[in-house]
Amino acid sequence: MKKFFILVFCVLWSKVLYSQEFRLSGKVTTTTGLPVKYVRVSITGQSRQSVADSAGVFSVYGLKPGQYEVNFIHIGYQKKIQVVVIGTTDVFMAITMDPWQHQLKEVGVRNKRGEIRRQTESMNIEVVGSEFIQRNLGGSLMQTLDRLPGINTIGIGSGQSKPLIRGLGFNRVVVVDKGVKHEGQQWGADHGLEIDQFAAGEVELIKGAASFLYGSDAIGGVIDIKPRSAPAKNTFGGAVDLIGKSNNNLYGTSANLFARQDHFFYDARVTYQNYGDYSVPANQVFVYDYAVDLKNGRLRNTAGRETAVHLNTGYIRDGFRTVFYLSNVYSKSGFFANAHGLEPRRVDTEMHDRSSRDIQMPGQEVNHLKLINRTEYSIAQHKLQIELGYQRNFRQEFNQYVNHGYMPPAYPDTLPIPPDLEREFDKHVYSVNLRDEFKAGKHLLTAGINAEYQHNRINGWTFLVPSFNQMTTGAFIYDKYELNDQVLLHAGMRYDYGRVRLFEYQDWFPSSGATGATGGKLIRANNLTRRFSSVVWSAGINYNPEHFVLKANLGKSFRMPIAKELGANGVNYHYFSYEKGDANLSAEQSYQADLSLGWNAKNWSVLISPFYNYFPNYIYLNPTAYHDYFYGAGNQVFQYSQSKVMRYGGELKLRVDLLKGLSSEFVGEYLYARQLSGDKKGYGLPFSPPISGMISLSWSPAFGGGLDDTYLGIDYRIAGKQDRIVPPEKKTPGYTVINLQAGTKINLFRQPLILNMQVQNLLNTKYMNHTSFYRLIELPEAGRNLILSLKIPFQLKTDAN
Amino acid sequence: MRRINFLISPVLILFLLTNCSKDNDTATDTTYPEIDNTASDAFPKQCSIIKRGETFTFRTLLTDNSELGSVSVDIHHNFDHHTHSTEVDDCGMDPIKKAVKPFLMIRDFPIPAGSKSYQLNTEINVPADIDPGDYHFMIRLTDKQGWQTIKGLSVKIQ
Incomplete structure (x- = not known):
């Protein structure tokens, strides 16, 4: 092959x-x-x-x-x-x-660009611009993108969520921010994505195998977040966004200032959001059989704060550009106080209910610092691109000390770890990407190398994953060949090499029955070095005659096992699970076939995108029938293991223009997964979204009289039930939800004001989302939420040309 | 008319897809095992009282629709009221106090392979010198497929 x-x-x-x-x-x-x-x-x-x-x-x-x-x-x-x-x-x-004018005219240009991208890539691609984000603004970037078919989220609370592409998430989805792979603690269901959605200019989503371009992890897909484009020459301006949400009483702002003379430009942004506990359409929820009363339907301690600062500056001239991006995203949020994971907790209701905006324990604090330089140089037939990145992801999870298992009843004051620091992950990442894009006849060739080095350290009084260092490097070549005006052929190949080094970890307390040189303190992780290498490839075709669209792609992707999969050996007390890694796991491989068939007519269009995916060795955290009394302190053993997995599914998109300005759209998605071998043969995979569809109507009337871009939309979302579950999941019934969107642009004294409004869950329906972190303790999703946002762009100086 | 068809067809497709996907997975077990301590001779129950320096008989009925896995018991103090039980009744907690020598027991009890139902009947000895007060008696039961049921009982040791 x-x-x-x-x-x-x-x-x-x-x-x-x-x-x-x-x-x-x-x-x-x-x-x-x-x-x-x-x-x-x-x-x-x-x-x-x-x-x-x-x-x-x-x-x-x-x-x-x-x-x-x-x-x-x-x-x-x-x-x-x-x-x-x-x-x-x-x-x-x-x-x-360069686009003719910065930001104000960005929208139309972007939509067109998205269309072009879709037509010239054989992979299944969705492109959305900042306008889409503004109209569908959710609690986080991923919640905003949730509206797209095939895209779901694993959410926790109202402000944190991580992507799921066709049912694959965690380390099987790559998030690229400004050209550099975003690295956080992707493995945790209760960890969000440290991205400021207001700073995103355009988001490109690749559904399917893309390892040949993005390396390890791009098995499920890629979310490529692109910065806003550089300002036009001789401009000085900015924009202020104001946001308010009724459900969690969020208020926030994002302010941006940019300027460019001839070659130099700068672009700065500050975002601040502050939200309270979110509310659900219930006054009582049940943790097991234990009734928990909620004050005004608010989920205690789910409030949060978020700040983000961005500073971009660059130099652009013909054939050369270099841009520095500096950003810092910080968030602090609480977890629902009455139950953490599956663990019911007794809380001081009076203390928690005094304010719906305070953040008590359990909670998390995450800071993500990023410095990226992107340089592009065009010489002769070549376009050279370099990305250099440094990131630091610092995550702390706070909780009162509870002497689980064999931990001493009182927290020793001699221990250097703060008594409320349950876990801490400190990650430093250095990345280099080099790429050369060149045209040779009808071939557009891209060749590149990527390298990344990670330095990870842990702290806290519980142990799950050891400290580790990791180095990955890869080289690829990709050819896009234009056979004729209507047919594009694609072929790509890549080689990757990676090394991960895990470090020893010893408990700080003795376990009953343990003896030896460590005085009964268990060694949970040993020093371990593993090396992985892989060759992946991809081949595809685009056929775009006038109305018909055909895309087909076949590819192999891979993923290096993460440190947690190799070296976990601790108890996740919130789930009563003893998670045990396997040092001998092999690199995960995946074969995927993708097809897109569509027809674009004047008044309607249809697109159907099925896929088939096979893993010979999917890495799965298998809940076993056993309990462990030593390392696991009496908890159920969850063992990382590998099994054959088959998945298929697809998305359907149908659009009909009913009248001038009135159009209707249907999007649907379906996913089926099955383990073909191993202990859970016949079962599906965790966090599998159910079949779902959305019917939407949108109306864009032309009012005139100072109102532009007016739109009114209604979405009717239908989700089926999810009965294909694996332990410890629960079957989730289906639901329907109605959302509304409306917006307009008002021109006041030549100053535009862009107003957007949304009502999410219009009927205040009580339902559960199968992929929510809080699903296991039966918490309903957020109730009705009115979202208002106002954008005030301004140009203090415009290019006279 | 054609337009109405367009609007209806997605609903039809969705309906068809939902129905297609139902069938073939009846084989997988998705039922949690059960811990039944409702029998009159079951012990402990929510709010039971256990005496220090004595031996009590832990008696409960474990069942599963296909095959039981393993059962684990964890008795730990709840002097700090950190968590609550999984049960409805509140037993009236003693004031929060500092643990000096709390009782801690983590143990498993074998279940014969292939059992769908198992009556657990075993003696547990409580030392005389441990701290009395509020305790949690946690029973964790798995079945062969890995479904786990947790019963967290509040008990008092006197």
Whole structure:
């Protein structure tokens, strides 16, 4: 199989064109690297001209040696003039075009870009811009994206959630922020994603195997968060966002200021959000059989705060750009006080109910610092890109000391760990990506290398995962070959190598019955070094005739086992589970086939995207029938093991324009997973979203009179029941929920105000979400929530051109 | 009319998909095992009183629809009122106090392989020199497939 793909590569390579006359060719992209299609290319004083194709590629033939002035013109972009010298060879130019005006006009351009991306990638891609985020603003970026088919979240409370792409999440989804892989503590269901959704310019979601481009972990898919585009020349402006939510009494703001002269620009943003306990449509919930009364339906201690600071600055000139991104995202939030995980807790109700905004224990505090530099340099036929990144993810989980298992009844004051620090994870990550994109005839080749080094240390009075260091590196080549105007062929291959080193951990307390040199203190983790390597590949096709869309992709992905899977050996007391790693796990492999078939007509369109996925060795935390009395202190043993897993499913999207301005859309998703071997043969996988669909109607009337971009929408969401469960899950009944969205742009004295409103869960329906962290203790999802946001963009100086 | 069909078809597709996906998985067991201490001779029950320096008989009925796994008992103090039981009744807690020498017992009891039902009947000795007060008597029962049922009883040791 491997040989076959090498062969395909060679064949594609060999078709590089050669011509007698000199040719000027090139590719037009936006500053973020996306192709700009149908750009008019003309040469001053010459009759020859050309129009770029759908991939942004153009060619002008029959040029004699000399100096030429080449003009690039396209609606929505600033005109670009570039001088080129033709010597004795063909010349390739990489051109970047800036959108005509910053931010205010961003929306239309973005939508178009998304469309282009979808048409030129054989993988299943969704692209959403900042407008989508604003209209569907959820408690976190992932909750906002939840509206897309095939995308779900594992949520905890109103402000934290992590992505699930077609039922795969945790370390099987890669989140890329500004070109660098975002690294937090992805393995925890109660850990959110440390991303400020207000700073996102565009989010690209790849559903399916993408390891050949993104390396280990990109088995389920990729969420690529792109920064807002650089301001246009000679501008100075900004925007202020104000947000309010009724359910958890959230108030927040995000303020942005940007400026650019000729080459230098800066872009700064500050976001602050403060929310109280969220409320559910119930005054009493049951933890096991024990009734817990809620004051005003509020889930005690689920309040939180979030602050984010971003500072971007860069230098842009023709063929060269370098941008530094500095950001710090901090959040502090509480966990529901009456039960943590499956553990019922006795609480001081009076203390908790004094304020719905205080954050007591149990709670978490996370700080994510990031410094990234992205540099891009175009020379001859090459576009070189470099990303350098440093991240520090610092997470602390607080809880009152409880002497679980063999821990001493009183917390020893000689211990250097603070008595309320249950767990701490301190992660430093250094990343380097190098990429070269070059055009050779009808081939667009991308070759690159990535390297990442992680340094992880732990603290706290409970133990789950040992400290570890990890190094991963990979090299890839990807060819996109334009067979003709309608057919694109893709082939990619990648080699990865990784090494993980786990460090010894010893309990701070003796366990009953344990003896030896450690005085009864158990050694939970031994020093361990594992090395992994893998070759992955991908091949695909795009066929885009006028109305019909066809995409097919076949790929192999892989994932290195994480430190927790190799070295966990502790009790997760919130789940009464003793989680036991396996030092001998092999790297997880996945084969996936993807298909997209669609038809676009004037008044309607349909897209169906089925997939099939097979894992020969899926890593699964298997709940066994046993209890462990030593390392596990009497808890049920959950053992990491590997089994064959088969998954299939798909999404359906149907849009019909009913009348002018009135359109209706249906999106649906279905997923089936089955373990084909091992202890849980016949069972599915945990956190599997049920079948669901959403019917929406949206109306965009043209009112005039100072109101623009007015829209009104209603979503009717139907989710089926989920009966395919694995321990310790519970069957979740189906539900229906109605959401409303509305918004408009008001022009007051030439100053636009953009107003967005949403009502989530309009009927205050009491339902449970199968993929919620709080599902196990039967907590209903949030009740009715009115969300108001106001955006005030301003331009203090605009480009006179 | 055509447009109405468009609106209805997704609902139909969804309906069909839901119905297709029902069938084939009746084989997997999704039933939790049960701990039944409602019998008159079952002990301990919620709010039972256990005497120090004596031996009591732990008696409860364990059942599962297919096959029982293992059972574990964890007796630990609740002098700090950290958690509550899984049961409805509140037993009236003693004031919060500091543990000096609390009773701690973590033990498993074998269940014969292949059992769907098992009457646990075993003696547990409580030392005389331990701290009296509020305790939790936690029973954790698994079945062969890994479903776990937890019963957390509040008991008093005097």
